Amino acid sequence: MSTGYKIKEQDALHYLTFQIVNWVDLFTRLVYRDIVIDSLRYCQEKKGFEIYVFVIMSNHVHLLARSNIGKLSDTIREFKSFTAKQMLAAIESEPESRREWMLNIFEFAAKQHKRNEKYQIWTHENHAELIYSNAFIDQKVNYIHNNPVRAAIVERPEDYLYSSARAFAGCSCVIDVAPLYMTIERLPLMRGLK
Numbered sequence: 001m002s003t004g005y006k007i008k009e010q011d012a013l014h015y016l017t018f019q020i021v022n023w024v025d026l027f028t029r030l031v032y033r034d035i036v037i038d039s040l041r042y043c044q045e046k047k048g049f050e051i052y053v054f055v056i057m058s059n060h061v062h063l064l065a066r067s068n069i070g071k072l073s074d075t076i077r078e079f080k081s082f083t084a085k086q087m088l089a090a091i092e093s094e095p096e097s098r099r100e101w102m103l104n105i106f107e108f109a110a111k112q113h114k115r116n117e118k119y120q121i122w123t124h125e126n127h128a129e130l131i132y133s134n135a136f137i138d139q140k141v142n143y144i145h146n147n148p149v150r151a152a153i154v155e156r157p158e159d160y161l162y163s164s165a166r167a168f169a170g171c172s173c174v175i176d177v178a179p180l181y182m183t184i185e186r187l188p189l190m191r192g193l194k
Helices: 030-046 072-093 099-111 134-145 180-186
Strands: 014-019 049-056 060-067
Touching (some): 014 072
Antiparallel strands (some): 049 060
């Protein structure tokens, strides 16, 4: 079922959420987080995917991102398809105490949509919201960076290893992020907004 969040401006900055079906806590395991991190890095290097803000939680990923080649939907689709295959392979080959339970959930989710094959790991929605003002950017940055704080994982956003809050605080970060202050100057969509 579509949520109505369509990406119409393929090169514009968007707030995105990628969620695991049924909120399965897949990213509590390092092997699955590493698949996401490596794939995001690949998309940055090879697909023109610019990441400005991110957080990887236990069952979802939030991003402020854009495609500098105007193919945001394609990049997201390829990222989700590739990571789903990689995560399924890891579930089946790595030591995983939740293997049967997770595969049952992913198989059931796949049966709910005709376009799936045997398993579905990611939901089909991306909750894509076009960034339309500086205030909206600020709100989304705060929301993304404070996700681990609200979940009581860390006390301060920059203490969470899988968040761009670390880069914003001058610490090392698992994914390089583009400087957010440049966004408004570079995007025609953003010119003139206050």
